[in-house]
Amino acid sequence: MGTVYGIVHQVQNGRIDLDIARQNVNEEALHWSSRDLPNLGYFASTGSGHAQLPISSACVRITLLPKTAAWWWGLPSSKRIVASVTEEWLTDDATSRRMRATRSSGSTLELAMRRELTLAGLRYRLQFRPEPDMRHRADFVFIRPRVIVDLRGCYWHGCEAHCIPPKRNAPRWQEKFAHNRARDRRIVKELESRGWTVIVVWEHDDLRVAASVVARVVRNRRTRAANRGSGRRSSFEA
Structure with missing residues (x-):
């Protein structure tokens, strides 16, 4: 680049x-x-x-x-x-x-997910860096419950079901997609080690279902945090 x-x-x-x-x-x-x-x-x-x-x-x-x-x-x-x-x-x-x-923000996928999260009653930070010392900007960040939603297009993020590399310079493209997948795994692992819950939503996913999953996780994390603060045990905790 x-x-x-x-x-x-x-x-x-x-x-x-x-x-x-x-x-x-x-x-x-x-x-x-x-x-x-x-x-x-x-x-x-x-x-x-x-x-x-x-x-x-x-x-x-x-x-x-x-x-x-x-x-x-x-x-x-x-x-x-x-x-x-x-x-x-x-x-x-x-x-x-x-x-x-390709757009880094404001893509069709992002706009559709924003609509579904808003309909689910959620408020979030958009294109936000959850950790100041990391270069990664997450698509959606829920700061207090420490939940991140990352959107992934099937092509650039190397979806194994839908990503078909170009035939021209195929070895190099395959290397790029493998690098992108490894980078994504590394970012998720690092964020989880810092206490974040990372939810990955793919382009081929049903966004309405994905938004309902995000809403449930965010509310569960908020309930856990509230119960820990009050000294009560949450029914969601194992």
Whole structure:
């Protein structure tokens, strides 16, 4: 993941022709990209150069910056661009469309789950970091009962029932999905070790049923906490 800064010279025959001024893409990403874009491997060591990006297969988003002052080397501001490299590898058009549609917040799945949790009478923190020293932002956090709800799309989180890796660069995609699954397990284990109850809701789950489960767990945890505070034993405790 990273950002490439450059100047667009032309867009012709399905290719973006640009000069690279500065970039923040890690070397591993450049290494894998260089399979189909040999010139990109050059930037790993020099940080500048020239490249042609095939629009049809490269996951690249071009955005014109505001027309204010000229860029730092004096080129016309109308030509300034930011090319946001949304993935480490090139892939097919269908996967590119899926990647462009991916949102870190406000997704269709999140909005649907928000609606169900609200109908269940629950109030929550949205996109909240439950532990300050962890980078993970949970989708829904119930702070006092210490309950977390994490949503997982079947594709990016590697659902074993519904995730079908792209055929192009298949080994690398399989490695990515395996890494994502391992990361998710590691995050859940760490949060549980700190006293959080983590409920995972998949894209293929019935969200109404999932919301009812979340509501039951949250209320049970609140009852336990209240009973511990009053010295009474909860009927939910073993």
